[in-house]
Amino acid sequence: xxxIRVALLGLGTVGKGVYHHLTTNRKRIEKEFGITIDIATIIxxxxxxxxxxxxxxxxxxxxxxxxxxxxxxxxIEAIIGREPAFSYLTKSIQAEKHIITANKEMFAFHGxxxxxxxxxxxxQVGFEATTAGGIPIIHTIKRLxxxxxxxxxxxxxxxxxxxILSEMRNNKLSFxxxxxxxxxxxxxxxxxxxxxxxxxxxxxLMILSLLLYQEQPNWDYVKRKGISxxxxxxxxxxxxxxxxxxxxxxxxKQNDNISARVEPLAIPESHPLYGVEGVQNAVILEGSxxxxxxxxxxxxxxxxxxxxxxxDLTFILRTGLSTHIxxxxx
Ligand code: HSE
Numbered sequence: 231x232x233x234i235r236v237a238l239l240g241l242g243t244v245g246k247g248v249y250h251h252l253t254t255n256r257k258r259i260e261k262e263f264g265i266t267i268d269i270a271t272i273i274x275x276x277x278x279x280x281x282x283x284x285x286x287x288x289x290x291x292x293x294x295x296x297x298x299x300x301x302x303x304x305x306i307e308a309i310i311g312r313e314p315a316f317s318y319l320t321k322s323i324q325a326e327k328h329i330i331t332a333n334k335e336m337f338a339f340h341g342x343x344x345x346x347x348x349x350x351x352x353x354q355v356g357f358e359a360t361t362a363g364g365i366p367i368i369h370t371i372k373r374l375x376x377x378x379x380x381x382x383x384x385x386x387x388x389x390x391x392x393x394i395l396s397e398m399r400n401n402k403l404s405f406x407x408x409x410x411x412x413x414x415x416x417x418x419x420x421x422x423x424x425x426x427x428x429x430x431x432x433x434x435l436m437i438l439s440l441l442l443y444q445e446q447p448n449w450d451y452v453k454r455k456g457i458s459x460x461x462x463x464x465x466x467x468x469x470x471x472x473x474x475x476x477x478x479x480x481x482x483k484q485n486d487n488i489s490a491r492v493e494p495l496a497i498p499e500s501h502p503l504y505g506v507e508g509v510q511n512a513v514i515l516e517g518s519x520x521x522x523x524x525x526x527x528x529x530x531x532x533x534x535x536x537x538x539x540x541x542d543l544t545f546i547l548r549t550g551l552s553t554h555i556x557x558x559x560x
Contacts, residue, residue, distance in 0.1 A: 233267075235301050235303055239273050240274065242310075273290060304330065307331045307333055311336065328356070337433075363509075375515065386511050387479045388477055388530075389529030393412045393509045394412060409422060416532055455493040473498055
């Protein structure tokens with residue numbers, strides 16, 4: 231049976247989710263694909279923090295071992311921030327390894343470069359996990375929205391913010407209590423400023439812009455406002471008016487002009503995003519032929535993000551390893 235060797239960068243919430251699902255589904259994948267997926271190494275910054283991990287012999291802080299091992303086919307990156315993630319993935323591509331990333335900040339900044347580099351080296355880039363958690367929005371746009379032109383996208387892209395707003399309204403929690411719960415549930419970033427100040431939604435929106443329009447608007451002209459100033463009183467006032475506050479991310483292309491914004495807005499009961507509650511995310515696409523469609527699903531957490539990564543891995547197993555297809559943006 232063919233063995234595919236995977237290196238994992240990071241063993242936080244997402245890394246552990248990937249490890250768990252790869253391990254527990256091993257037999258089924260062997261049966262369905264005729265492939266054994268072997269986790270060859272797990273690279274972390276502080277190996278000593280993982281002494282209780284069940285396979286601690288896999289853990290190291292030496293990234294170079296991945297580059298030195300020609301048998302590693304795929305590098306899965308689930309670490310935080312632009313560096314060293316970007317350098318690691320650049321070197322992985324140059325070593326002719328397929329890459330999969332869950333790192334939205336890094337990919338919003340460097341996605342275009344990585345896609346071009348991967349094209350030059352004939353390897354694939356999976357980035358489903360960067361955006362909207364477990365919703366297969368990247369694959370949907372890449373593969374199922376080719377003929378339509380998308381003029382507008384309206385979305386809830388941050389699970390933590392949506393969870394906080396829902397808990398403040400439904401369970402009368404304070405902002406701080408709701409944020410603490412979101413952290414305990416593994417929804418929030420290590421630095422929750424990214425969630426509550428709209429940066430996380432902004433990065434995801436920029437990735438969607440790259441995917442839909444092959445470019446991004448000038449970041450300086452994108453409004454980015456989070457939910458940190460929303461009070462329980464604001465929530466109560468809007469609830470009395472049968473409105474809900476949602477952190478909306480909007481991307482539009484008119485003529486050749488792309489505009490984007492992230493901001494909390496009160497929406498009425500009739501709005502399709504009104505019922506998107508808790509950690510759910512949703513994306514509304516306006517297609518030139520199909521009209522308006524909406525995809526929704528869990529937007530954060532170990533399993534939804536691992537799901538997106540593992541679907542990328544499956545796609546690479548089904549296509550990239552045999553054919554080396556890597557058209558840019560598709
Ligand atoms: N902190 C992110 C969120 C995780 O709450 O949406 C998923 O990207």
